[in-house]
Amino acid sequence: MADASEAVVQPLVQPFSVWVAAVQAAMEQALSSFLPADASAPAVLHQAMRYAVLDGGKRVRPLLAFAAGELFAAGQQQMQRAAAAVEMIHAYSLVHDDMPCMDDDALRRGKPTVHVKFGQATALLAGDALQAQAFLVLAEGAGDASCKLAMVRLLAQASGSIGMCGGQAIDLASVGLNLSRQQLEQMHRLKTGALLRAAVLLGALSGKLLTVAEEQALDRFAAAIGLAFQVVDDILDATADSATLGKTAGKDAADNKPTYVSILGLNASLVLAEQLRQDAHAAILPFGDKAHRLRELADLIVQRKT
Amino acid sequence: MADASEAVVQPLVQPFSVWVAAVQAAMEQALSSFLPADASAPAVLHQAMRYAVLDGGKRVRPLLAFAAGELFAAGQQQMQRAAAAVEMIHAYSLVHDDMPCMDDDALRRGKPTVHVKFGQATALLAGDALQAQAFLVLAEGAGDASCKLAMVRLLAQASGSIGMCGGQAIDLASVGLNLSRQQLEQMHRLKTGALLRAAVLLGALSGKLLTVAEEQALDRFAAAIGLAFQVVDDILDATADSATLGKTAGKDAADNKPTYVSILGLNASLVLAEQLRQDAHAAILPFGDKAHRLRELADLIVQRKT
Numbered sequence: 001m002a003d004a005s006e007a008v009v010q011p012l013v014q015p016f017s018v019w020v021a022a023v024q025a026a027m028e029q030a031l032s033s034f035l036p037a038d039a040s041a042p043a044v045l046h047q048a049m050r051y052a053v054l055d056g057g058k059r060v061r062p063l064l065a066f067a068a069g070e071l072f073a074a075g076q077q078q079m080q081r082a083a084a085a086v087e088m089i090h091a092y093s094l095v096h097d098d099m100p101c102m103d104d105d106a107l108r109r110g111k112p113t114v115h116v117k118f119g120q121a122t123a124l125l126a127g128d129a130l131q132a133q134a135f136l137v138l139a140e141g142a143g144d145a146s147c148k149l150a151m152v153r154l155l156a157q158a159s160g161s162i163g164m165c166g167g168q169a170i171d172l173a174s175v176g177l178n179l180s181r182q183q184l185e186q187m188h189r190l191k192t193g194a195l196l197r198a199a200v201l202l203g204a205l206s207g208k209l210l211t212v213a214e215e216q217a218l219d220r221f222a223a224a225i226g227l228a229f230q231v232v233d234d235i236l237d238a239t240a241d242s243a244t245l246g247k248t249a250g251k252d253a254a255d256n257k258p259t260y261v262s263i264l265g266l267n268a269s270l271v272l273a274e275q276l277r278q279d280a281h282a283a284i285l286p287f288g289d290k291a292h293r294l295r296e297l298a299d300l301i302v303q304r305k306t
Numbered sequence: 307m308a309d310a311s312e313a314v315v316q317p318l319v320q321p322f323s324v325w326v327a328a329v330q331a332a333m334e335q336a337l338s339s340f341l342p343a344d345a346s347a348p349a350v351l352h353q354a355m356r357y358a359v360l361d362g363g364k365r366v367r368p369l370l371a372f373a374a375g376e377l378f379a380a381g382q383q384q385m386q387r388a389a390a391a392v393e394m395i396h397a398y399s400l401v402h403d404d405m406p407c408m409d410d411d412a413l414r415r416g417k418p419t420v421h422v423k424f425g426q427a428t429a430l431l432a433g434d435a436l437q438a439q440a441f442l443v444l445a446e447g448a449g450d451a452s453c454k455l456a457m458v459r460l461l462a463q464a465s466g467s468i469g470m471c472g473g474q475a476i477d478l479a480s481v482g483l484n485l486s487r488q489q490l491e492q493m494h495r496l497k498t499g500a501l502l503r504a505a506v507l508l509g510a511l512s513g514k515l516l517t518v519a520e521e522q523a524l525d526r527f528a529a530a531i532g533l534a535f536q537v538v539d540d541i542l543d544a545t546a547d548s549a550t551l552g553k554t555a556g557k558d559a560a561d562n563k564p565t566y567v568s569i570l571g572l573n574a575s576l577v578l579a580e581q582l583r584q585d586a587h588a589a590i591l592p593f594g595d596k597a598h599r600l601r602e603l604a605d606l607i608v609q610r611k612t
Contacts (some may be wrong), residue, residue, distance in 0.1 A: 045467050045475035096434060099407075101426035120407035121478050124430070125471050128402060128437065132466030135441050139458040145451035152445040152458055160438030161342055161351050165431050169351035184421055299578050 016296045020063060024135045027062045028054065031087060032082040034137045047131070048118040048126035053091040056109040060088045060229070060301065064196060065203030067293035068218060072207025078143055082151060082202040084139040090195060092130035095123050097168065131159070140203075147209060151202050158198035168192025170255075179258040185227065192233075193226030200294075213286070220283035221294060228276035228302050234259035235269050238305065277302040322602045326369060333368045334360065335403040337393060338459045354424040354432035355439070359397040362415035366607065367392045370502060370575055371509030373599035374524060378513025384449055388457060388508040391444040393609070395465045396434035397499060401429050405472065412523040432507055437465070446509075457508050464504035473497025477563075490535065498539075499532030506600075517593070526589035531604050534582035540565035541575050547612070585610040 014022070031053055036046045062083035067077040090210040098105040098113040099120060106116050138151055157163055166188030174187060197205035200222045204210055210218070260269045280298035284291040320328070337359055342352045368389035373386040404411040404419040405426060412422050421429035444457055463469055473496030481495060506528045510516055516524070544567040566575045586604035590597040 042467070042472045042475040042479070044479065045472060047465060094432075096430055097584060101405075101407075101430060122475065124402055124407060125478075126404065128433070128465075129401075129467035129471035131434065131437050132462045132469075132471065133456060136462035136466060139455050139462060145455050147457075149445050149451050149455055152455075156438045156442035156445060159434075159441060161348070161355060161435035163438075164348075164437065165435035166348045166351060169428065169431050172431075173350065174346070194437050244452040303586065 005069055013258055015285035016293075016300075019293065020300075023063055023066045024059050026080065027059050027083055027087070031084050034081075034084045034088075035133065044118065044122060045129060048114055048122050051117065052114050052130065053088060053094045054110065057087075058093075058306075059083075059087065060303075061196065063297055063300075064199040064222075064225075064294075065206070067297050068200045068203035069206045070293060071283035071287055071290050072204055074203065076209035077141060078206035079203060081137050081141050081143075082206045082215060083199070085134040085151075085155055086195060086199045086202060088130045088134035088137065089155065089164070089198075090131060092127040092134070093159075093164055093195075095127040095169070098122060102168075102284075108285065116123070124144070134159075135275055141207075147205055150209070154201055154205070155198055158194040163190055163194035163198075164175050164192075169193065174258060176256050177258065177264070181263055184258055184297075188227065188230040189223070192230055193223065196226040199223035217283055217286050221280050221298075224276045225298050225301050228273050228280065228298070231260045231269055231273045231276065232304065233265065233300055234261045235273065236304075237261075238266065239286055240306070263294060273302050309430075317338065322599070322606075325599065326606075329369055329372045330365050332382075332386065333365050333389060333393070337390050340390045340394075350424065351431055351435060353438055354420055354428050354531060357396060357423065358401045358420050358432055358436065362417065363393075363397075364610070364612075365393065365601075367502065367505035367605075368394055370505040370528075370531075370600075370605055371512070373603050374506045374509035374596075375512045376599060377593055377596050378510055380509070380513035383447060383508060384512035387443050387449075389448050389505070390506045391440040391457075391461055392501060392508060394436045394440035394443065395461065395470070395504075397563050397580055398433040398440070399465075399470055399474070399501075401433040401436070407427060408474075408478075419422075440465075440591075453511055456515070457511050460507055460511070462498040469496055469500035469504075470498075473500065480564060482562050483564065485569070487569055490564055490566065490569060494533060494536040495529070498536055499529065502532040502535060503528035523589055523592050527586050528588060529602070530582045530586035531607050534579050534586065536602070537566045537575055537579045538581065538610065540567045540610065541572065541579065542596045542610075544572065557596060579608050 032050070034052060035050050038047050038050055040046055042173070065083035065086060069082070090255050094108060095114045097103050099115050105113055107113065111117075113123075114126060118126070134155065135152060138155060139148060149287055159165065159168075167187055171186040171191055174183070179187070195218065201210075202219050204214070204218055237259065260272065264272065277298050281295055284294050287294075312531050338356070339358050341359060344356055346352055349423070367423045371389035371392060372385050375388070400414060403409050404414055411419055413419065416422075419429075440461065441458060444461060445454060465471065467475075471523060473493055476493040477497055480489070484492070498598050503525065506524050507516075507521070510520070510524055542556050543565065566578065570578065583604050587601055591602075
């Protein structure tokens with residue numbers, strides 16, 4: 001029988017659910033510290049900003065940033081700033097998207113939306129201020145200046161007129177139209193895909209500047225999970241109830257918005273989601289075992305129930 | 307009689323009005339090149355962004371950025387990016403500020419406001435996308451990465467919750483209240499002062515990293531002209547007509563908003579504006595003759611009629 005001292009010590013690999021909970025907890029604290037205090041003037045604006053960001057969401061983008069960062073042994077501080085910046089952009093987009101002149105939604109993550117709770121003017125300003133805060137968080141802190149500047153460029157592109165905002169504009173213009181599957185994909189590639197891609201790439205850039213091959217592999221992964229995310233969103237919108245989702249279910253159909261389910265049908269949408277999950281796995285094969293968190297996240301995105 | 311070859315060649319100093327027109331023309335071209343083309347998808351969003359930024363405005367912030375940049379022999383490209391970024395932030399804030407849930411203004415620079423022409427949803431998105439574009443323009447291009455990152459931080463602070471957006475939130479909360487002169491100053495220091503300060507400092511940073519003494523002098527200058535700008539705005543709102551202003555005159559009084567004229571009266575407001583002009587001149591005395599464009603701009607801001 002081998003002596004205890006001879007036993008090979010295996011590095012402790014946390015189960016996925018434990019890792020997810022740890023990242024979510026760390027991010028809640030990081031986001032709180034990167035936002036102005038509730039009591040500091042102008043207090044109502046800061047309360048609205050914190051309400052929009054804290055205590056809610058699955059933190060899919062921060063999880064992607066951490067998973068990609070850990071691939072390149074990024075530091076906690078750097079990953080937290082990258083993840084927080086992307087999450088603040090995401091949060092501001094939800095605040096503006098929920099407003100009466102856009103989707104007019106009263107419920108988000110099971111809570112009243114920001115404009116319902118704080119009024120439209122404060123919601124508009126809180127969203128605007130959150131976007132500025134995202135770039136501030138990214139530009140502050142330690143780290144290589146060239147790397148940080150690359151992250152600012154990436155985030156600005158991903159959230160602007162040829163990224164997230166552009167996707168929302170195409171979405172607006174598509175209500176009531178019969179989009180082709182290709183047009184629907186292009187819309188979602190911008191509307192949600194661009195920011196999910198930014199989460200992956202900013203997380204990786206927290207570790208180091210990427211080679212072309214690394215960036216391409218992460219890009220393919222991000223494209224697959226970005227599309228999968230939307231396909232699953234459409235499936236859930238068509239099949240789950242509002243209480244489970246924490247937002248108004250069946251809203252896309254009611255709003256006459258084109259979805260994967262309305263274009264492909266439910267079964268083909270389920271098949272597509274599974275295919276995209278496998279594409280995501282294939283894209284990160286070159287990273288080997290180190291990419292296990294990214295693989296698990298691809299699974300989570302496709303298999304989630306909310 | 308001296309030979310022609312012995313004559314001292316004086317550097318050509320452009321008259322102020324010629325310099326202003328040259329900067330305005332250069333900026334119109336620079337802003338156009340830094341914005342996505344009208345025809346590129348999503349076209350309506352890009353049209354709204356260009357409509358909000360181009361062909362209008364006195365370009366006070368770009369003029370300040372150029373005047374401060376020329377103080378430190380900054381390159382044209384660097385000054386144009388700094389000035390364009392600040393102007394895009396300014397333009398997006400006007401788009402959102404004019405929306406029905408904020409000031410509900412139908413006229414801006416003599417033209418229909420963005421939401422009147424393109425609808426509220428597109429106006430909201432165009433403002434959001436312009437903010438992202440501002441940070442993109444600042445982070446792209448040649449230049450020292452540390453310097454550019456400092457500019458990103460400055461612009462994010464100036465436009466966020468303890469800058470411009472914060473000032474707008476205080477403005478919202480002050481309607482119908484009897485503000486003290488001190489409270490009114492604090493609001494304007496954030497609402498318009500922060501971005502004017504950013505214009506001066508980003509312009510200067512286009513040339514070089516600043517010493518503490520240089521930054522303090524420019525800060526004092528910016529504080530004086532920032533306040534002067536608002537005092538003169540209030541005077542014009544109370545005395546000029548809509549056709550001259552290119553926007554709805556007398557709106558502050560109609561909206562029951564506190565102004566310098568409502569708190570100090572018209573004559574004391576005129577005296578204050580002149581005092582602030584002199585403060586601005588005093589602040590930049592250390593820069594000597596080189597600061598003549600900044601001095602002329604302080605005069606322009608106080609003596610303008612629109």
